Amino acid sequence: MTSTVRRIGFLLWPGTRAITLALAEEALRVAQRVHPDVHYELRFLQVEAPAQGGAEDGSLPDEAGWRLPGELWAGKLEGLQKLFLLADEPPTSLAPALSSAIKHLVRGGCAIGGLSAGVYPLAQMGLLDGYRASVHWRWQDDFTERFPKVIATSHLFDWDRDRLSACGGLAVLDLLLAILARDHGAELAGAVSEELVVERIREGSERQRIPLQNRLGSSHPKLTQAVLLMEANIEEPLTTDEIAQHVCVSRRQLERIFKQYLNRVPSQYYLELRLNKARQLLMQTSKSIIQIGLSCGFSSGPHFSSAYRNFFGATPREDRNLRRSSSPFEISQPAVERR
The missing domain is CATH 1.10.10.60 (Homeodomain-like)
Known part of the structure; x- marks a missing residue:
């Protein structure tokens, strides 16, 4: 097991719910707690300037008043091994400068993922063309029509080469457990799931809809x-x-x-x-x-x-x-x- 520091970024759209981020973040933090050789450096970035009424620290509140962590994106994305885009509703826009920064990061070898509606900006930039991507069942028709070059699936999550996606909800945790298993072995992923009282580790290919x-x-x-x-x-x-x-x-x-x-x-x-x-x-x-x-x-x-x-x-x-x-x-x- 390696002690290499892995740097993971989270790019957050306004309205991202606390639960979506917490599921991903907690899996990584628990992994570090249960094994001393696991080191993740997490960076949180917000996509756009705060609306009126935002906090003095620049953080953006969601509908329930929860404030997004981290600082506003200020023009650079660098030094990350993985970057996750998080949104709980399909974003309506993406600044050209941010699009350019994300593409530059990917060209440099960064694996990139979309959690919940975070797959939308990835697809719009063409970064999912020819890749499988897990899309929440609520958006299947819309996403398929807008992005026919993407292989949209109803899986819980997909890991296609250096593209990762999870449909949202508890599937975000499933994807992070899969990342831990690949980075550090199934034993650590199992230990984290036990710590979080997860009944079982689900495969990405499992379907979203409940019985x-x-x-x-x-x-x-x-x-x-x-x-x-x-x-x-x-x-x-x-x-x-x-x-x-x-x-x-x-x-x-x-x-x-x-x-x-x-x-x-x-x-x-x-x-x-x-x-x-x-x-x-x-x-x-x-x-x-x-x-x-x-x-x-x-x-x-x-x-x-x-x-x-x-x-x-x-x-x-x-x-x-x-x-x-x-x-x-x-x-x-x-x-x-x-x-």
Whole structure:
């Protein structure tokens, strides 16, 4: 085991939650505590100048009032073996100078990673083209459409050559444990996981979504089978009779199961499933409303619009205009070029 000092940087966007950073930082600090030959030097940098009301020390508060650690980025990135970009929502911009500094660091041999929405700026800079990248399931459609050259996965985390990514949440800790295992051996990673009372060390290739029975709050096998069929047949919906036949129960029995566990009939649950998928596509992609309606099993634009309005209280167009999240990520241009 080597005593080489490894320098790791964390580049933080405003709004980064304490838990996201703490999971990564704590794994490294515990590793140093449990083994005297492990040395990490951590550096924290904030991406942009504080907004009005920021602290006198320049740190940026998140929505809960937590202040990001470290100093504001001041034009240089150097001396790091790894750099992680952290954001909990897709950033809307990236200054050209910061983009240039990150690329320069990567050319010098620095491994680079994106945690949670930190994969967005990496993809915008082209640093993930041809690489696997773990993308949180909430952003899968949006990310895939914006960055077709990136191999977006639903893995907990990905480590593709010198590119690292974790979808967010506890997967950040999983990735750091994998780093510890590669840097210092599986024994140390196991010791850190025990110290943090981690039940098991998960592989990066494991899928993000929790088991369906946990999401439904039920372990009824026929209900699980039926919902899996619905999720696999969004574009061409099955009838209730077809679903009942596939799961080997009568239509009446299937309706009783749905009513008992989900308080709705199968057709109502299926419709809500398709409408929620349609809303996700409306907010995260630039597909036309008609394309989205057809891809979610609606036979025509009026049919889709009517069902959508009845469920959400607004037409698809109104909802997209009112609720669509931040504009597509762009690298900011120098003021002299914006005319």
